[in-house]
Amino acid sequence: MSSKITKVKGIYDILGKEAKAFSLIEETFFKLTKLFGYERVFLPILEREELFVRSVGDTTDIVEKEMYTFEDKGKRKVALRPEGTAGAVRAYIENQVFLSESYTKWSYFGEMFRYENPQAGRRRQFYQAGCEYFNAPLPTADGELIYLASWILKELRVNAELYINNIGCEKCRPRYKAYLIDYLFSKKEKLCSDCQKRLERNPLRVLDCKNPTCRDIVEEAPNILDFLCEECKDHFEKLKEILDILKIPYKVDPFLVRGLDYYTKTVFEFKVNSLGAQNTVLAGGRYDNLIKELGGPDIPALGFAMGVDRVALCILNLLEDKREGVIILPFEEKYIPFALKVFKLLSEATNILEKIEEEIDTKKFLFVKNLMENEKLRNFMIEVRNRIELPNKLGKIKKLFNLADKKNFAYAIVIGEEEVEKNFITIKNLETREQFNLPLNMLEV
RNA sequence: GUGGGCGUAGCUCAGCUGGUUAGAGCGAGGGACUGUGGAUCCCUAGGUCGCCGGUUCAAGUCCGGUCGCCCACCCCA
CATH class of the missing domain: 3.40.50.800 (Anticodon-binding domain)
Incomplete structure (x- = not known):
C-alpha cells in the first residue's frame, strides 16, 4: 500500500450512527420549517470575503482569525462561509426578492467553516440548519420563529432551555454601550486579561465572560433592558406576552449578547446541559439593519441557526437500530x-x-x-x-x-x-x- | 492562537526500570452444522507500535520534532 492520505484537522467524515442522526435532523428540520411556510434554498458555500467582513463584523473573531479565505484564480478574495445569514441576505438583495414577495421565509441546511481548534461540539467544518424570515417587523414573527425552533428541538427530543434578551437598536444601544464602557473602565484592573482586550474591541462581549470575577463585575453593570428605547421596549414586552400565550418557557438573560455584530432587538439561545462547554444548540435573533447595511432596502428580518453536529451529539444515544426491510x-x-x-x-x-x-x-x-x-x-x-x-x-x-x-x-x-x-x-x-x-x-x- | 491528556490489529485496550518472533477480548472470515440467524467450541486473517529524526549493541518503551485525536481556554451554532 502506498502512503495514506488523511483527513485535514477538524474536518470529519460523518458515517454510521452520526449520519443517521444527521438525516433525522435534516428531515425533521425541513418538515417543520415547511409547515411554518419556509422554502428550502440552496446557497453558495463560497462567497466574497467582504460579505462577511461587512455583515458579521470586522472586529469579531470569526472574521479576524477564523475564516478560510483565499484568492481564486481570477484574483477575487473569497471565503468559505462561516455562517449562513450573510449569504442569505446577499442572495435576497441580489435577486431583488423583496420586489416580488411581500415577505420571504427561507430555510437551508449546509456546511460552514471556521478555523478554530476542535473540541467537543466544535469542528472546522460543521453543519447548520437555519431559517431566515425577511420583511417581518412584528414581534409575532419573533414569537413564531422561537416557537418553530423550540418545536424542532422538542421533536428531536433535545432538552434545551431558552434564554432571550433584547439588545436594542441603533437608537438605544449606543447610549447603553457608552454607559457600559464607562462602568467597565472603572473596574478595568479587576477584569481578566481577555476582557481587558474585549473592552477595546467589543465591550458587549464582556457580559458573557465565564470568568467568576468578571461575572461579579457584570452583575453590577448597567442593564441593557433599562436603556431600551420605547420601540425596543415595546417589542420585547410583546414578545414575552406572545411566548406566554404560546406556552414557551423562557428565561430573560440581560447578559445574553450574540457574537455577531448584525443583531438588533431580539436575541435568543437554546442551551443544553449535556454537552460540555459548547452547549448552545440553536441561536438567533433579529437583524433589522443588515439588509440596508449590505446595500439593500430598509427591510427588517430575523432568523436562527441550529448546530447540527451538536444536536446530533445530544440525540446519538436516543437512536436505536430497529429492524427494517x-x-x-x-x-x-x-x-x-x-x-x-x-x-x-x-x-x-x-x-x-x-x-x-x-x-x-x-x-x-x-x-x-x-x-x-x-x-x-x-x-x-x-x-x-x-x-x-x-x-x-x-x-x-x-x-x-x-x-x-x-x-x-x-x-x-x-x-x-x-x-x-x-x-x-x-x-x-x-x-x-x-x-x-x-x-x-x-x-x- | 494558548494549555493539558493521548496515538499499539477494524474496535477497546495490555505490553514491567529499553532485551529475542508484539498480546488479549470483541468484531471479521471459515469450520463443527448441505432448508433456517443471534448460543457454544475450534481454526484463520489482520500490525513498518501515527510519521520523521536522534540516543543506544538493542527503541513500542527514552529524547526532539511533526501530524492527528480528545478535553479545556478563547470563540460560537
Whole structure:
C-alpha cells in the first residue's frame, strides 16, 4: 500500500450512527420549517470575503482569525462561509426578492467553516440548519420563529432551555454601550486579561465572560433592558406576552449578547446541559439593519441557526437500530432468476401501495385486498416499502440468515427448490422467527 | 492562537526500570452444522507500535520534532 492520505484537522467524515442522526435532523428540520411556510434554498458555500467582513463584523473573531479565505484564480478574495445569514441576505438583495414577495421565509441546511481548534461540539467544518424570515417587523414573527425552533428541538427530543434578551437598536444601544464602557473602565484592573482586550474591541462581549470575577463585575453593570428605547421596549414586552400565550418557557438573560455584530432587538439561545462547554444548540435573533447595511432596502428580518453536529451529539444515544426491510435469500445460484422475479414484483407492488393511500383505487389487485385483511401480510408489505434487497453473495444457509440478522432486516424471503416449483415464497419474520407463505400469483396481476 | 491528556490489529485496550518472533477480548472470515440467524467450541486473517529524526549493541518503551485525536481556554451554532 502506498502512503495514506488523511483527513485535514477538524474536518470529519460523518458515517454510521452520526449520519443517521444527521438525516433525522435534516428531515425533521425541513418538515417543520415547511409547515411554518419556509422554502428550502440552496446557497453558495463560497462567497466574497467582504460579505462577511461587512455583515458579521470586522472586529469579531470569526472574521479576524477564523475564516478560510483565499484568492481564486481570477484574483477575487473569497471565503468559505462561516455562517449562513450573510449569504442569505446577499442572495435576497441580489435577486431583488423583496420586489416580488411581500415577505420571504427561507430555510437551508449546509456546511460552514471556521478555523478554530476542535473540541467537543466544535469542528472546522460543521453543519447548520437555519431559517431566515425577511420583511417581518412584528414581534409575532419573533414569537413564531422561537416557537418553530423550540418545536424542532422538542421533536428531536433535545432538552434545551431558552434564554432571550433584547439588545436594542441603533437608537438605544449606543447610549447603553457608552454607559457600559464607562462602568467597565472603572473596574478595568479587576477584569481578566481577555476582557481587558474585549473592552477595546467589543465591550458587549464582556457580559458573557465565564470568568467568576468578571461575572461579579457584570452583575453590577448597567442593564441593557433599562436603556431600551420605547420601540425596543415595546417589542420585547410583546414578545414575552406572545411566548406566554404560546406556552414557551423562557428565561430573560440581560447578559445574553450574540457574537455577531448584525443583531438588533431580539436575541435568543437554546442551551443544553449535556454537552460540555459548547452547549448552545440553536441561536438567533433579529437583524433589522443588515439588509440596508449590505446595500439593500430598509427591510427588517430575523432568523436562527441550529448546530447540527451538536444536536446530533445530544440525540446519538436516543437512536436505536430497529429492524427494517426485507432481504431475499435464494439458497442456490439456480434460484436467482426466481429471486429476481420476486424482487421486481415486490418492489413494484410498493408503488401500488403508495397510490392506494391517496386515491382509493384499490380492489383492482387481488393481493392488495388480501393485504388489507391479513395483518401479517400487511406488516410484511410495510417493510417491503422500507427496504428490499437481494444478497450479494451465496453461501451456507446459516450464513445467509446470519447476514440478514446482522444487517437488521425485519423479514427474510426464503427461496429454495420447493418455492420455485410451486411458485410461492416463504416469508420469515426475523424477530419472532415466525414463517408464512405467499403464493406469487397474487402479485402477478 | 494558548494549555493539558493521548496515538499499539477494524474496535477497546495490555505490553514491567529499553532485551529475542508484539498480546488479549470483541468484531471479521471459515469450520463443527448441505432448508433456517443471534448460543457454544475450534481454526484463520489482520500490525513498518501515527510519521520523521536522534540516543543506544538493542527503541513500542527514552529524547526532539511533526501530524492527528480528545478535553479545556478563547470563540460560537
